[in-house]
Amino acid sequence: MRMLRSTITLAHSLALLVIAGFITPNTVIRAAQLNGEKVSIHHVESSNCKECHKKIYGQWKGSMHANSTALKDPIHGAFYQQVIGDPLKEGLRKNGKYPVCLQCHAPNAAKDGKTKLDSKAAYSEGINCVACHTLKKFKGIKSPSSKMQLGISAYETSTILQGANAFLHEQGEAGDKVRAAIEESGDLNPHLGKDNQGNSYLSTEDSKALDFPMEKNTLFQTSNVCMGCHERRNNFLGVPLCATGDEFIADKSNETCQSCHMPVNDGVMDHSMEGGHSVAMLRRSIRLDISSVSKGDKLAVEVTLKNNQPHNVPTAAPFRNMYIKVTALAKDGSVVWRNFEKHPMKEEPKSYFYYHLADDEGNLATPPKATQVVADSRLRAYEKRNIVYEMPLKGLYSVRAELYYNLLWPGLVKKLNHLPDKLKSAKRIAWGETVIGCIQ
Numbered sequence: 001m002r003m004l005r006s007t008i009t010l011a012h013s014l015a016l017l018v019i020a021g022f023i024t025p026n027t028v029i030r031a032a033q034l035n036g037e038k039v040s041i042h043h044v045e046s047s048n049c050k051e052c053h054k055k056i057y058g059q060w061k062g063s064m065h066a067n068s069t070a071l072k073d074p075i076h077g078a079f080y081q082q083v084i085g086d087p088l089k090e091g092l093r094k095n096g097k098y099p100v101c102l103q104c105h106a107p108n109a110a111k112d113g114k115t116k117l118d119s120k121a122a123y124s125e126g127i128n129c130v131a132c133h134t135l136k137k138f139k140g141i142k143s144p145s146s147k148m149q150l151g152i153s154a155y156e157t158s159t160i161l162q163g164a165n166a167f168l169h170e171q172g173e174a175g176d177k178v179r180a181a182i183e184e185s186g187d188l189n190p191h192l193g194k195d196n197q198g199n200s201y202l203s204t205e206d207s208k209a210l211d212f213p214m215e216k217n218t219l220f221q222t223s224n225v226c227m228g229c230h231e232r233r234n235n236f237l238g239v240p241l242c243a244t245g246d247e248f249i250a251d252k253s254n255e256t257c258q259s260c261h262m263p264v265n266d267g268v269m270d271h272s273m274e275g276g277h278s279v280a281m282l283r284r285s286i287r288l289d290i291s292s293v294s295k296g297d298k299l300a301v302e303v304t305l306k307n308n309q310p311h312n313v314p315t316a317a318p319f320r321n322m323y324i325k326v327t328a329l330a331k332d333g334s335v336v337w338r339n340f341e342k343h344p345m346k347e348e349p350k351s352y353f354y355y356h357l358a359d360d361e362g363n364l365a366t367p368p369k370a371t372q373v374v375a376d377s378r379l380r381a382y383e384k385r386n387i388v389y390e391m392p393l394k395g396l397y398s399v400r401a402e403l404y405y406n407l408l409w410p411g412l413v414k415k416l417n418h419l420p421d422k423l424k425s426a427k428r429i430a431w432g433e434t435v436i437g438c439i440q
């Protein structure tokens, strides 16, 4: 495969052509083509990008974005089935309307107003390459008439691929002149599919000749490229479920989402976009410190949690939660004290970090049924929280604090018992120990 010499040379040659008057400002950009035929860009499946973007394709393939539909994400699937219906059926409606979930979880199907998600690979792939790389402008999640417009409906989209440093390709005579000049200089937009000898860039048999013009768009270097789907979502009763964007805006952070969620990995910007499904990501989220002081016949142990994120931890899906387990041990390792027996929710609320959704009576309710938020004890953006535990000093040797993260509330784990264990089990993400010594 022939690689480009450099983007800079190309940018220069384009700039020169503009100055020389070859490109008129209102030339029409060619539509995407596959095998020489025009195609709707949102039907282009990610395998068409794989040949040249192997690493990114591999990272994306394992991400929750590639597994975001009810066909692939078992947690989303369970709720989708309950609230909307069978993802293999066409024409599903909720309160007479197209299911809003698909605007975020299956944006290419939403563009066509379709609900049978296995009818095109570009639908079942969920948030695939073209779903993001055709976002042109973020309009905000509220329309001028104050209605919610979520997911891709929060964006103007383009029929041309978008990228932070892309190459613009023009149609017609002006475009031909651009291409001729670029060919002469040896630089060619790789998304035209052919090198300057007319050979296809694609080598393997199953790859398809493609022609995808691309446009430069700095939206990709801002958090707004994520906000349409990540800013906020309410349930059908108006109760806020996810609000990562609100948490973030409230914090006025200068960091972009990409700075943490798309670090450079293996020479490319990582498209795994990890979060709560990744223990490595979770382990970098919280710092845990532990110290102790004795007070008469008692020991006061202070556990400090520092959230290093510009959003809540846990953030997003309302059933994410964490708890601290504190265990005091005797010298022989036997447990002499612990902060709770079964679960801290009722036994010791200060050790439980969660978003408490409830029904009218105040009982825990699932996201679709919640009518109110009773409490929210998650760690706020950059929050530092000190929690003090008092225990009898006698017989104590050491005290251990462990922070556990769960994708689901305990009640949901019971309800969704069919899910694989890795989605139901608690992950230890931070811990520490303080040794007091042998006190008689």
Ligand code: HEC
Pocket (backbone or CB within 6 Å): 003, 004, 044, 048, 049, 050, 051, 052, 053, 129, 130, 133, 161, 162, 163, 164, 165, 166, 167, 190, 191, 193, 201, 202, 210, 212
């Ligand atoms: C024939 C090879 C080839 C194919 C197929 C291909 N690309 Fe590219 N693409 C490249 C090369 C080469 C570059 C420039 C170097 C780089 O950034 O890796 C590039 C750059 C990009 C960029 C970065 C532009 C920027 O902002 O700097 C994006 C985004 C992109 N491609 C998206 C896609 C998508 C989406 C598809 C599938 C619809 C695709 N590409 C298919 C070769 C290809």
Ligand code: HEC
Pocket (backbone or CB within 6 Å): 073, 075, 076, 077, 079, 080, 083, 100, 101, 102, 103, 104, 105, 150, 151, 228, 229, 230, 232, 233, 242, 275, 276, 315, 316, 317, 320, 407
């Ligand atoms: C505004 C965009 C948006 C809409 C609309 C939306 N979701 Fe989501 N959903 C998300 C995002 C973003 C996440 C990821 C948050 C996270 O990882 O915690 C998510 C995560 C989920 C999860 C958790 C998945 C997991 O792996 O734990 C479930 C369940 C879910 N959504 C169900 C639904 C259902 C059902 C609907 C429609 C009634 C819906 N969502 C509508 C954006 C949306």
Ligand code: HEC
Pocket (backbone or CB within 6 Å): 046, 049, 050, 053, 056, 057, 058, 060, 061, 065, 127, 128, 129, 130, 131, 132, 133, 164, 220, 221, 225, 258, 262, 267, 268, 269, 271
């Ligand atoms: C969730 C949205 C999203 C999805 C899905 C996505 N991208 Fe990207 N991609 C981005 C953003 C945002 C950037 C720019 C990051 C920056 O410039 O800070 C980017 C950058 C790139 C780049 C330039 C990377 C570099 O290191 O120079 C390429 C190439 C690319 N994407 C290709 C792809 C391909 C191929 C796929 C599908 C396999 C894909 N993207 C899926 C959002 C996405």
Ligand code: HEC
Pocket (backbone or CB within 6 Å): 064, 065, 067, 068, 069, 073, 076, 103, 104, 105, 107, 127, 131, 132, 151, 152, 225, 226, 227, 228, 229, 230, 257, 258, 261, 262, 273, 274, 275, 276, 277, 278
């Ligand atoms: C078109 C909508 C859309 C866009 C744009 C989008 N996301 Fe997502 N994202 C989702 C949905 C839907 C999920 C949840 C998938 C699931 O769990 O079923 C998700 C999940 C995630 C997760 C959670 C992964 C996990 O382990 O649970 C992270 C992190 C994330 N997105 C980051 C980003 C970032 C950063 C951007 C911007 C560069 C972005 N997303 C752009 C829709 C989107």
Ligand code: HEC
Pocket (backbone or CB within 6 Å): 223, 226, 227, 230, 244, 245, 248, 255, 256, 257, 258, 259, 260, 261, 274, 275, 276, 277, 281, 282, 284, 285, 308, 309, 310, 311, 312, 313, 314, 315, 316, 317, 320
């Ligand atoms: C300083 C680094 C950092 C920045 C900046 C950041 N995040 Fe995160 N994010 C994390 C870490 C670490 C986690 C894992 C802990 C957690 O789930 O809260 C995470 C988790 C998430 C999750 C996953 C929640 C889940 O349930 O799986 C989503 C969604 C997310 N971030 C979206 C965003 C969005 C959108 C932005 C930009 C507005 C952003 N993040 C900015 C570090 C960051």
